[in-house]
Amino acid sequence: MKRCLHFLFFLAATVMVAAATNEPFAIRGYYTTFMRMPTFGLPEWKQMIDCMKEDDANFLILWTAGGFRSKAFPVTWRYNAEHKNVEQDYARELIDYAHTKGIRVVLGFTPFAYDGANQYPLEHPELKATQKSGQPANLWGLHAWGYNLCPAEQASQKFMREYVREMFFDFYPNADGLLIESSDYAICYCADCRGKFFDHEFAFVRQISDDVWKARSDALIFVYPRYFSTNQVPEFSVSGSRQKFDPRWSLSFTPHSAPIHDDLAKQARSSVYWNDGLTIGTPAKIRDGAQLARQRGLSGYITSCEPFSCIDGPPGSNKPRLKPFHMTWLRDGEMPLSELPVRVNRIAYREWTRQPALADSAFHEILGRELFGPNAGAQKIQDVLYVQDCWFGEADWFKSPRLHRPADLKQQAEREKWPAERLQPYLDRVKRLREIALRHEHSTNITERQLHDVSAWIVRQWDETK
Ligand SMILES: [Zn+2]
Structure with a gap:
């Protein structure tokens, strides 16, 4: 009898673990590069929010730097003057709308680099970062072409803090927090930054987090693990730093620039894994992202939803405006998330974040039912998956x-x-x-x-x- 009870306990525990591994993620939603989607106005954004609601999202990263009409630093959006939100500021309304759908919104930016920030050295060249070779940073970018900054310079620190304070406190105080996305393409190698780059960057991260938490103690602030671990930071062949982790932070992990760190993830308020599955991937990539996040015990899996509609630089490139997901039939500004190849990925995202252990065959059944009704038949489902694969297989951010x-x-x-x-x-x-x-x-x-x-x-x- 005792043995039998043991067995029953074992059985119950196994069932509970299985259920836990197949529960929905607490954090579900998309990473959007708002600043690289200049053609969408508020009506189209509301449609996209409605789509995200259909996908069971409760979280949205709105990468905002470079995409709002900063009064303090007009140089940050001059390259993006045709962006609908720069023309007519609507993001506050967009955030309010997302809230009515139960979707929390955090504002994304990169400290000392990428869109918005990288424009500042156009007027302040003395703040340019230094390359490994000792030369000043090259002009570089994706849509926003500029220079990354040296964070050891006090003027760079002052600019970053004022710019992000303006974005969060003056423009979008209704946002739920920040994503502080440490750069994946460049750091500074000047004498002051050598071996200490991430300490300098961290000084800003600590300061802006304190500023935000002082005003809003519940604000969600996502940071990267590199400030709290001396593990090598991918892309730069330098070590991270050893700063103290504040458990009010949430963590963001990526396959290419921020490997999952289990000990840190356990200390964080929440933690998410990101990949590019929805924008240039397939249902299999989305499945793998969700399953990895679940295996590592993270609170969420986020995927890129980045229908770029900007013009790739450098300035004066004369390249044509990008079509969202390379779908040339879309009118400029047309909402792209209902197009079939994207819809397939959205259904995959919804299903695998709802049940990370879902089998492929069960997903195919759900997909068929949703797209064609009951009794869809294997042929149509195979056709859909094949066309989806032909659309996104070998796709790149800027190239079909x-x-x-x-x-x-x-x-x-x-x-x-x-x-x-x-x-x-x-x-x-x-x-x-x-x-x-x-x-x-x-x-x-x-x-x-x-x-x-x-x-x-x-x-x-x-x-x-x-
Ligand atoms: Zn430096």
Whole structure:
């Protein structure tokens, strides 16, 4: 009997653990680069918030630096003067709207680098960071081209603090906190920063956190683990620093720049893992992100929702305006989250953050039911997954997949003397997409229409370059 009870306890414990690993994440939502989406006004943003609500999101990172009309530092948005929120400030209303849907909003920025901040040295070149070679920082950026700053300079510290205080306290005091996203592309190697870069950056992080918590003790502030661990910081081959961790902070981990640190995660108010699954990935990448976050005991899994509509630089590049998710059929400013390839990823995000242990087969069933109703049938589900993969496979932030650019692909194949078998998979894909387009050519079902339209669009690119 005793043994039997033991067994029952064991069984109950196992069931409880299994249930715990399959519960929804406490933090669910998207990372959006608001400042690189200049064409969307408040109506389109409200539609996007509605989509996020449909996806069960309760959290939104709105990367705001460079995307609001700072009065103290107009140079921070001059490059982005055509941004709808710079033209007519609506983000406060947007945040209020998100709150009505139960979505908390934190404002994103990078200390001493990236959009907004990197414009300041255009007027204050003496604050430019130093490269490893000893030369001043190069002009660089994604949409916002400028220079990263040296955080050992008091004037850089003063600028960062005043800029973020203005963003949070003057412009968007209704936001729920900050994401302080430490740079993934550059640090400073001047004599003062060598071996101490992250201590200098941390001085600002500590200060702005105190400023915010003094006014709003409940504010969520996400920081990166590199200030609290001497582990190597990816990308820069330098060590992090050994500052004291304040358990009021939340932590953000990424695959490329901030590996998950289990001990720190346990001390934090909350912790999230991020990947780019929704914007340039597939359901499998979203599944893997959610499952990793759950295995490591984090409170959330966040994915990028970044339909860029900006113009890639440098200034005067004359490049065309980017289309969200490379969907050239969208009108400028048109809300892109209902397009089929994105919708598939959104459903994947909702389902795997709701039940991280969900099996692929169960996901396929849910996907089929949602897109086509009951009895969708395996063929349609396979078609949807295939088209989704053709849309985002090999996609990059600023470049559509090679499959969508047959002329470039053929040139590359010639230049690099590809053997025929390397090109063949692309030709096979076009053949199968042609079959899918034909299969749904006369359908009146809205999802099947989208299946046809997306497949036919890719096939057309090939037919037109023959
Ligand atoms: Zn420096």
